[in-house]
Amino acid sequence: MEWKYDDIGDECERFLGPYGYGGVQVSPVNEHAIMDGRPWYERYQPVSYVIQTRSGNERQFRRMVERCNRMGVRVYVDIVLNHMTGGQQGFGTAGNRFNGHEQQYPGVPFTPEHFNGPESCPTDNLEIIDWDDPVQSRNCRLFGLRDLKHSLEYVRQKQIAFLNKLIDIGVAGFRCDASTHMWPEDLKNIFSRLNNFNVQFFPPNSRPFIYHEIIYYGGSGINPNEYISLGRIIEFRFWKEITNVFRGNNQLRWLRNFGTEWGLIDGTNAFIMIDSHDLRVGHNGQLGFNINCFEPRLLKAATAFMLAWNYGIPRILSSYRWKQIIKDGKDLNEWVGPPTDLFGNIISVKINPDKSWNDEYWICEHRWRQIYNMVRFRSIVGDEPILNWWDNGDNQIAFSRGHSGFIAFNLQKSNMNIIDNNNTDNNDSLELRQRLQTGLPAGTYCDIISGDLNGNHCTGKTIIVDENGLADIYIGHDESDIFLATHLDAKLSK
């Protein structure tokens, strides 16, 4: 979120590639409104399709894409097709003037006839009022944002040209913002007219990977199924249910059949997350019901579950630091943008020789050992099934991924520093101490959460698996992490 392209290029080479990340999603790349105080969400108010933001210009973007592709790290761009700015006027990040009141965007250009108005949006103030009504949801304004009319060939062509430009530069796909607010037929038209990929970086006839933001928690609203033929769906019920469990509102043992049996879409259509640019500050969810970087122990555990479970394609947020001010369950600083110098330039991520970084500015969740080691876990276990499920009937669970990986969690309620849910079970056994089936071949393995395999020894805990796949598993109540994990590549060679 909000990184500069030069920094992302560096990070692809020095970390994301070497540590096995498959791709990186970047914040919206096109010109957007410059708003007072420079909130992060100004990037969701497009002014034109010129590639220029505080993250960098087109030249820097191109260089980043090339460097990341060379490392096998694909670039996914967050695209905002639904709307332009809200009802204000000013300048965009590439210097183009705009006037939201008059719906004038000369940098494209878009003029009033390119927007939905009273002829297509039935509400008096042109705002979405009934979010379950498909006509309002698609043709009216989302928080006052001027709503483009995608049925017009002219609008489609402008957006297709922008997306094709990104494809020709070498991006691998798109996160489609606010998909719920666009007609599936219009999106289908736009996406079917995109170019095949740049053969400099991809096999012939490759097509973009697209994932849609469809905020759906069940009920009568617009159903994600309408978009399944258009790419993956960001499954919001995934973060909601997992957050609910890890916050202690539901027991871990119920996760045994987590997925379609909980009403989620099929995992092969799903794109998943625990935290996001919105969720971290309580947008698209209620604050007090998210897990962000200010609760690292909880964030690592919930993220590890996401990465260990065989469902969907996962994404991790890597964010900047801001000063949280919680009042009445809301973060008053929810708007705060990325760290900048006195001139408003985004501060670079700086990596020190000991691999630490300027964490007063950048959180770098992707550089947390517990997270990048679980990314590795996921690629090692591949499609192997969940096997050897164990639970204690409460908040301790363990499972293997076939015969390639094993993970255990100890989230007995009094173990976590979480919102008090008034449940002080006194027979809560705080420790996890069990002989469990790991599914793994016999040998000595390193726990990749408390440490690493380094040379031929473990810097953290070891897990000794016997001829039958059994191992003594211990997770105390006061450890820095509430889980442990291992896999075939973390096995000592005797």
Ligand code: LM2
């Ligand atoms: C998304 N989901 O559909 C993004 O994930 C979300 O981050 C975007 O909202 C939203 N689409 C529109 O692209 C963010 C932010 C909003 C913000 C908008 C536009 O969550 O709070 O709205 O970007 O910048 C802001 C103000 C809002 C105001 C609006 C229009 O917060 O109060 O509404 O601008 O001026 C009057």
Ligand code: CA
């Ligand atoms: Ca719309």
